[in-house]
Amino acid sequence: MRLVKVEPYLYVLPAGLILLVFVGYPVVQSFLVALYDWDGLGRPVFTGFANLRKLLVDPVFWKSLKNTAIWVVMSGVLLSIGGLFLAFLVEYGASARLLSGISRTVLFIPMMMSLVSIGLLWALIFNPMLGLLTNLLAAIGLASKVNPLNLLGNPKAALYFAFIPAIWQWSGFGMVVFSAALQGIPQELYDASSIDGATYARQMRHITLPLLYPAVVIVSTVNIIGAFKAFDLIYVMTAGGPGDATLVSSILIFREAFVVHHFGYASAIAVVLFIITIIITALMLRYRNAVQKT
Amino acid sequence: MSGMAGRAHSSMKSAAGGNRAFILLARTLLIIFSITSLYPFFWMVTSAFKDNKQIFLTPAGLPATINFSVFPEAWKNAGLGRAFLNSIISTTVIVAIVVVTASLAAYALARMRFRGQRLILALFVSGQIVSAQIVLVPLFTLFVRLQLLDNLASLIFSCIAFGIPLSVFLFWTFFIEIPREVEESTKIDGCPSFLFYLLILVPLSGPIFASVTIFQSLFSWNEYLFALTFLRQANVRTIPIQMQVFFAQYTTDWAKLFAALAMTVVPVVAIYLAMQRAFIKGLTAGAVKG
Numbered sequence: 104m105r106l107v108k109v110e111p112y113l114y115v116l117p118a119g120l121i122l123l124v125f126v127g128y129p130v131v132q133s134f135l136v137a138l139y140d141w142d143g144l145g146r147p148v149f150t151g152f153a154n155l156r157k158l159l160v161d162p163v164f165w166k167s168l169k170n171t172a173i174w175v176v177m178s179g180v181l182l183s184i185g186g187l188f189l190a191f192l193v194e195y196g197a198s199a200r201l202l203s204g205i206s207r208t209v210l211f212i213p214m215m216m217s218l219v220s221i222g223l224l225w226a227l228i229f230n231p232m233l234g235l236l237t238n239l240l241a242a243i244g245l246a247s248k249v250n251p252l253n254l255l256g257n258p259k260a261a262l263y264f265a266f267i268p269a270i271w272q273w274s275g276f277g278m279v280v281f282s283a284a285l286q287g288i289p290q291e292l293y294d295a296s297s298i299d300g301a302t303y304a305r306q307m308r309h310i311t312l313p314l315l316y317p318a319v320v321i322v323s324t325v326n327i328i329g330a331f332k333a334f335d336l337i338y339v340m341t342a343g344g345p346g347d348a349t350l351v352s353s354i355l356i357f358r359e360a361f362v363v364h365h366f367g368y369a370s371a372i373a374v375v376l377f378i379i380t381i382i383i384t385a386l387m388l389r390y391r392n393a394v395q396k397t
Numbered sequence: 398m399s400g401m402a403g404r405a406h407s408s409m410k411s412a413a414g415g416n417r418a419f420i421l422l423a424r425t426l427l428i429i430f431s432i433t434s435l436y437p438f439f440w441m442v443t444s445a446f447k448d449n450k451q452i453f454l455t456p457a458g459l460p461a462t463i464n465f466s467v468f469p470e471a472w473k474n475a476g477l478g479r480a481f482l483n484s485i486i487s488t489t490v491i492v493a494i495v496v497v498t499a500s501l502a503a504y505a506l507a508r509m510r511f512r513g514q515r516l517i518l519a520l521f522v523s524g525q526i527v528s529a530q531i532v533l534v535p536l537f538t539l540f541v542r543l544q545l546l547d548n549l550a551s552l553i554f555s556c557i558a559f560g561i562p563l564s565v566f567l568f569w570t571f572f573i574e575i576p577r578e579v580e581e582s583t584k585i586d587g588c589p590s591f592l593f594y595l596l597i598l599v600p601l602s603g604p605i606f607a608s609v610t611i612f613q614s615l616f617s618w619n620e621y622l623f624a625l626t627f628l629r630q631a632n633v634r635t636i637p638i639q640m641q642v643f644f645a646q647y648t649t650d651w652a653k654l655f656a657a658l659a660m661t662v663v664p665v666v667a668i669y670l671a672m673q674r675a676f677i678k679g680l681t682a683g684a685v686k687g
């Protein structure tokens with residue numbers, strides 16, 4: 104006699120229920136609210152795809168998408184390169200175990216800070232009145248103390264300067280993953296190739312970099328997916344400004360929903376962003392799995 | 398980790414052919430980057446002791462006098478007592494519930510067989526793709542209806558829901574690796590499944606419980622977007638929100654800003670330094686496996 108087992112379902116139920124109520128249901132709701140004109144308080148008015156049509160011709164939306172794309176590309180490329188560089192220094196360059204141990208610990212410390220504290224701290228670092236960066240730039244002749252640069256106040260450059268704290272924080276993460284990958288490369292490969300007379304550069308090109316590639320894909324995947332969610336750091340430092348210079352999609356959604364109370368329009372942006380994220384994440388994960396299998 | 402590192406060094410020492418200049422350059426760079434990494438912390442802590450004039454004139458120097466009175470003042474002005482309490486309560490509840498519910502779900506998904514198993518696992522894992530901004534508006538209206546706005550429960554529920562997918566996945570990958578024989582030997586004695594989970598699986602899975610606890614704690618402790626949206630009154634604010642409000646109110650009271658920042662950052666860094674290996678492992682597991 105076979106009974107339908109209830110037991111496994113009981114174990115899954117609590118987690119499943121929470122996920123359903125606070126993630127599943129809101130996702131479905133997002134798609135529905137996107138079809139309405141709603142200020143969050145009064146009666147929602149069904150407007151169909153009007154929000155979507157408005158969005159497609161809204162320059163602010165496109166600007167936010169462009170900023171998000173720049174942020175995502177910088178995260179995918181710069182954070183991985185930073186981590187890779189540090190990992191090489193820690194694993195090969197230091198050659199003294201004490202130095203490599205200490206620097207590994209130290210370089211990971213920024214990962215402990217919340218993005219809010221990082222934003223607040225770096226806003227102070229960038230602050231032209233406080234002079235930390237001004238003094239530093241003046242010392243190397245890039246700025247004058249009398250007329251200090253306001254790096255986060257420059258519409259053309261703010262997005263790129265706002266990214267510097269992200270490099271400061273996340274390079275340590277890449278370093279740890281790349282260090283582990285470097286340690287995983289079998290010593291025998293280097294020994295064998297040395298006997299064959301391979302130079303350092305050739306070993307790097309034919310052994311180290313190819314075997315490191317899966318880790319590169321992992322780190323950039325993590326950084327790229329994370330970059331789509333970027334909100335805290337930018338919001339704390341510039342709130343999307345000056346103008347819309349650092350306005351990324353997440354800040355636009357927040358602003359539309361909770362500053363000007365366009366709940367329907369904010370949901371429409373969220374839905375479009377969600378679909379873009381799903382497509383890119385799926386592509387990245389498929390690529391990542393393909394790389395890991397070979 | 399350090400043993401492995403030693404191996405890597407010896408491997409490249411031969412490869413680099415003992416190139417002294419290369420080693421020297423690398424060491425110098427490493428020291429420069431380590432200083433870059435630490436300098437903002439140093440600046441934060443030393444500036445707390447300085448008056449405004451000192452902060453402007455000697456940003457890189459040590460404070461001329463050591464005056465601790467700024468810390469209690471900043472603590473009071475920033476309302477950090479309440480904020481710490483709120484953060485401790487919400488983080489504790491979130492981590493406890495995520496660890497318990499996610500490990501139970503992963504236990505069934507990894508160690509039992511039942512209909513819909515694969516689909517349920519896929520649903521849990523795919524939950525990771527949803528980011529906070531996507532559901533912010535519907536969650537807000539949901540909490541309005543549940544009358545949970547300005548209540549820590551709103552932050553707690555959303556953080557639990559957002560922690561579950563990755564945690565279930567991490568527990569699952571760990572549980573699935575444990576040999577079947579472990580179960581079979583206890584099943585004969587008629588061990589109920591819950592006792593198996595509690596007395597055998599949990600003690601066997603210490604590392605993954607530690608990793609999930611660590612990254613979930615940091616995630617909850619640092620969470621900003623939900624707290625910003627759902628917690629608007631002073632008495633329910635967590636540390637990140639309270640800090641932001643404080644910075645907006647005391648814009649040019651520099652020493653106090655630095656002091657408040659130091660008081661919220663230093664404890665976490667201290668905990669990290671005390672158990673760095675577990676922290677590095679937990680954080681990378683949380684990010685990489687996702």
